[in-house]
Amino acid sequence: MRGIAAAGAYVPRFRLPAEELASAWGTSHASGIRRKAVPAVDEDALTMAVEAAERALSSDAVDRDELTLTAVATTTPPAEEGELLPRLVRALALPKSVETATVGGHTAAGAEALSRALDAEGPALVVVADCPEGDPAEGDHPLGAGAAAFVVDDDPSAPVTGTAWHTEETPGVRFRERGGEEVDSLGVTTYQRNAVREAVTDAVSSLPVDPADVDAAAVHQPDGRFPYRATADLPVSNEAVSAGTVVDRIGDAGAATVPLGLLAALDDADAALDGDAESDANAESDTDAESDADDAGDVENEPNGAGPSIAAFFGGGTAVAVAVEGGLAVEGIADLDGGATIDYVSYLRERGYVVDGEVAGGGAHVSLPNWRRSLDQRYRLVAGVCPECGSVSFPPEGACQSCRSRVEFTEFEAPRTGTVRALTVIGQGGAPPEFAELQQRDGAYAVAIVELDADAGRVRLPAQITDADPGDVAVGDEVRATVRRIYEQEGVPRYGVKFEPTA
Template identity: 45%
Template structure:
């Protein structure tokens, strides 16, 4: 075979990022509201904030995975996104994600959906791809999964519905190799579905039928791996988990101890996170000594082998066997996969507050007024809103944000060089937009989340916060999220996060807001 012929590369997980919203609803609140048990084995569910959705969560998880792996977004050569709950049913969500992360526009993007096993399918498709690598090296790839399922308010699906996202950097010779992929499908209609035009997940509610469909599909996919589970002997099994009991129903069929499933299961703390569920479990298993610990007790060593299975109602499953080849302490240490994740929320909501945050009991934007910004105009400012791209004056190097017009420092019209800000800064001024005081485009957010602070932030120059010394700053206004003291104080340090700004003409505008550094997770 010639040196330029296609070569099958061995890919593995080189970094993991995971994000779960910091808001949560305890299961007891649902039981008190509806007078019934709710989702089995779920102690609380994560609730996306009013300005969060699957795209913002995917962005946060993706950034965390890139940092964990020590990979720059510009080096990614393939991006896959999986979700059953995209912001719009028809739109290039993966392309938006690439822009928010800073992935090159020429990089292939793939979007997977239609089933809660879509995340496992995306990972399998990415791992099975071949590439022409004449020099024996390949660029890293990024797989991101995010979901925020919903159900009718009184349903068991709603009682267990959570929210979360995870991301994997896949690279040649990644510490956790993807050893095998297996798939299985056996029609079982009615086990989990969402009707055309509906936002609510349903099932026909025949418990034994659903259990049998789940167990048969999961076990079939694992059998298709061609690896005996006693030989595989995974440290953790990460399964799609609609509730806290169903994954354990598969333990016998898979030939694994329930403790292995517990090591890769976080549904009791997050609720049903759809396509993200197995990947959040993987994050927990790989970083079990941190706050990512799953339903099992923490303090165990990170898993060196994981069986990940995505299941989709209908019913099909995709299984992946992941493992290291460590044989001694030294090689085991070098095989640890870096993880950046926090899976536990810290802001408890009442049941009514959770309904408001989800938009279940609020109105929409009032007609007329507002600071209208056309979509084409917004499009021109996407580099600033998505990635904090400022301009450095070609004459004096002073920063401008956005980079337009004459330089405020020297008056030059020579133009600007693009520079990307690190996203950290200092509050220069702040106030709060009280109830009823929001512009029309922000009224729905205020109905769902209440009053919100806004600040003028002096953002650090491109060499700040860990880079080379750079005392340049540039000021810009921003909403403040999750400020523990309400309105932040002048001098407080903040960091940029991606959120929904508002929706107009049916188009969601995404951009940056800031969170106090002290509250950053």
């Protein structure tokens, strides 16, 4: 049987509290959402996908060289037409022979990607990443961001025991006009709720599990109340719905919300530490007592208990229900409850709703062929050992930086962790033109010389520091690499490694 062998979650660091929205607009159109995740100015669906996938691939259960399929789902690709998957494959150093699939256009896209992986042979990677946008006055209020990654394989720790589909035209429930960036709906909420409820009820009822036994249900969650209403005709308990609901903490992350809810439900990192969890899990009637005891004072999501978990996707008129047994440790799932609070004005800047003035062109120009040649360095920190003197050069090209010999370097991937050795803050007006937009949206930023934790020799490189106030970073701080959007030139977004503090 196939199912989920490894998984990773990623949620951007910034959080906008509901009170900030309410005080800015007088009311919040984000029912049941306490705070929502806000992607930083240098984040998009691709960078979030890379982070979530790296976390899933860090599992011992996976060898990325053996992946046969990579499927990505998002409703907000960085470009309407462009290279989403090649960038992901390159940034993750996956085999170039990997079969690829891109799914988009509706919030159930993750279910289609998952289905492809379940039908495939061999280990398959599914990444769902999304950061939808809407009209800041209303439609945007509930919209958040996040990414979930699954490695699907045979004999997994979380087998998928069934999937069920229900397709019915439901015009106007959620849509985006051609060329439009903003998610919209006709706002006929009773009609919406009924349409989704009927589709979800039918799909879930077709699963080979009794809904009354379900421990956790990640149900289509455009807001915090919707999943309870969508399951009103099913014998799924409120506790189960709560265990699969994450929208209250990260906002409506489009196609990624239900996958993240499913991962929250499946995460058994706590249970794995508790030697009794497995025996408890066999005593079906014990579910409530067990979760209460295990989880006192913790967040809503209960560790996986006795019954199956289900996910109920809805999007574009299609409901897809998926039943999963068991559980697994989900790298990064703690992001759901982490984050740093920002105020509404900072939020508008990060989202690009407010950018003061136009950016003049010019500045340092790196041609696309040159950029492409350096991708192994920009994504994977590939350095080289000199065969003559044994010292390390980064980048591994030209003459050896130590003995000056023209050599063929022996390449290796440097570790993605390191230490800040030198630091400078680029203040307002000091940024080169290609970084001016980043600065206008994100303020001053730090550039560091980072020394990687490489055993082979010293690898130092200049890089931007992200996800930290420049004033909070100091020489000696430990940092880790994260793939981010560097800047856009000639209309092409360019990605590469930045570093974020680990403390």
